[in-house]
Amino acid sequence: xxxxxxxxxxxxxxxxxxxxxxxxxxxxxxxxxxxxxxxxxxxxxxxxxxxxxxxxxxxxxxxxxxxxxxxxxxxxxxxxxxxxxxxx
Amino acid sequence: xxxxxxxxxxxxxxxxxxxxxxxxxxxxxxxxxxxxxxxxxxxxxxxxxxxxxxxxxxxxxxxxxxxxxxxxxxxxxxxxxxxxxxxxxxxxxxxxxxxxxxxxxxxxxxxxxxxxxxxxxxxxxxxxxxxxxxxxxxxxxxxxxxxxxxxxxxxxxxxxxxxxxxxxxxxxxxxxxxxxxxxxxxxxxxxxxxxxxxxxxxxxxxxxxxxxxxxxxxxxxxxxxxxxxxxxxxxxxxxxxxxxxxxxxxxxxxxxxxxxxxxxxxxxxxxxxxxxxxxxxxxxxxxxxxxxxxxxxxxxxxxxxxxxxxxxxxxxxxxxxxxxxxxxxxxxxxxxxxxxxxxxxxxxxxxxxxxxxxxxxxxxxxxxxxxxxxxxxxxxxxxxxxxxxxxxxxxxxxxxxxxxxxxxxxxxxxxxxxxxxxxxxxxxxxxxxxxxxxxxxx
Numbered sequence: 467x468x469x470x471x472x473x474x475x476x477x478x479x480x481x482x483x484x485x486x487x488x489x490x491x492x493x494x495x496x497x498x499x500x501x502x503x504x505x506x507x508x509x510x511x512x513x514x515x516x517x518x519x520x521x522x523x524x525x526x527x528x529x530x531x532x533x534x535x536x537x538x539x540x541x542x543x544x545x546x547x548x549x550x551x552x553x554x
Numbered sequence: 555x556x557x558x559x560x561x562x563x564x565x566x567x568x569x570x571x572x573x574x575x576x577x578x579x580x581x582x583x584x585x586x587x588x589x590x591x592x593x594x595x596x597x598x599x600x601x602x603x604x605x606x607x608x609x610x611x612x613x614x615x616x617x618x619x620x621x622x623x624x625x626x627x628x629x630x631x632x633x634x635x636x637x638x639x640x641x642x643x644x645x646x647x648x649x650x651x652x653x654x655x656x657x658x659x660x661x662x663x664x665x666x667x668x669x670x671x672x673x674x675x676x677x678x679x680x681x682x683x684x685x686x687x688x689x690x691x692x693x694x695x696x697x698x699x700x701x702x703x704x705x706x707x708x709x710x711x712x713x714x715x716x717x718x719x720x721x722x723x724x725x726x727x728x729x730x731x732x733x734x735x736x737x738x739x740x741x742x743x744x745x746x747x748x749x750x751x752x753x754x755x756x757x758x759x760x761x762x763x764x765x766x767x768x769x770x771x772x773x774x775x776x777x778x779x780x781x782x783x784x785x786x787x788x789x790x791x792x793x794x795x796x797x798x799x800x801x802x803x804x805x806x807x808x809x810x811x812x813x814x815x816x817x818x819x820x821x822x823x824x825x826x827x828x829x830x831x832x833x834x835x836x837x838x839x840x841x842x843x844x845x846x847x848x849x850x851x852x853x854x855x856x857x858x859x860x861x862x863x864x865x866x867x868x869x870x871x872x873x874x875x876x877x878x879x880x881x882x883x884x885x886x887x888x889x890x891x892x893x894x895x896x897x898x899x900x901x902x903x904x905x906x907x908x909x910x911x912x913x914x915x916x917x918x919x920x921x922x923x924x925x926x927x928x929x930x931x932x933x934x935x936x937x938x939x940x941x942x943x944x945x946x947x948x949x950x951x952x953x954x955x956x957x958x959x960x961x962x963x964x965x966x967x968x969x970x971x972x973x974x975x976x977x978x979x980x981x982x983x984x985x986x987x988x989x990x991x992x993x994x995x996x
Contacts, residue, residue, distance in 0.1 A: 502882030
């Protein structure tokens, strides 16, 4: 493999971090579900009957976080590029 | 062929009895004691003895003939006499039971010693005098609903029944209809939670008229349209539905209000063709009753509304609120969405228009359910009329009275008559003390 063509390397630390972030999203979604059950006085069985929905919500949160992270990254790159041009 | 049909219908009646679990001492019999008089054991005993109830029909019009057809399928019934002072009806009935003796005067019929019981299917104003005469003559009586044309007549019939050792039935067929029995069992077991409302309506689109061969017969043939002989939509239709409401609630309404008008059929009739009545129970629950006969879109429905669900007795179906309730998390997200993106500016989600949703129907009785569309002016198939008639024939043999049937008929008839009074006088009526009986709970 041509080493010059490697754009990014996903390390084990990256994977662990992303899994942890997704886990945090899942916990937030489960907590929201529990809050909603208490708030709307619905059945506690929704903790598992609505798990698919909660999982989807966690995924949406995770994707949203990725999008935000990507936007920040792009913005940061643009700022850096601009600074470099201004220095020249 | 006819014999096969008879056996088939008898088998189906037996299955009905078994299906409902008419076991001696069963919980069902405790809550619906009128069913005690026709347990399978009692029916077998009657069959073993080979005894028959010798019955006579007074009033051979369309409803009377409907009963005759049902009687043909009851093995422990023998129709020995027919009575009507209107010749064409008597002739038509005689074609169904040619061997039965024919009378034009019911007093003569009541003198016959070979008649155990009489079935009265005459205009409403004749119910009370005929029932009283028949009881006095020592006959068991099965009378069409409503109980009587006036409240004082109702009281007189009730008192006479209490004094008599004879069985008296009023055709409150819903008390013997499997889907109503099952439905009520479920309602009382808490399936739909606390009862919070009752909605009953009966809509038809027909003038309620019958052809009259000559003008002098108008009031006799179209007796339903005139106040001297009819309580109109209330006694002819609402009577059954109000009985169902009281059965569900286990009590009687305290106050009655309503409005009635002749809106469409302005053809000389005296009874309302359009009624809206509200009955209020002491706990605040209300019956909303509506009936009109110039639009049939909504048909006939007896709905019992609970905080967890709704039972539609007429269709033998129930609906649960939870089937249409959003889970907590979905409600939370929807509320969040409405707060941020919603078009409703200030009032919040309570202002959201709630159009009726499609609920998931659950059936009360397994298998095919006989549903009465409410459009027949004579009677529906398998609506309990045949079962209550069979129970009456059993009572003619055993002498056993059916518990609560007379009381239920008394209560619902009074509610019909009080509604008519409330509509006529345009005022709110409180149930009168003088017509209260020990059976009533308020």
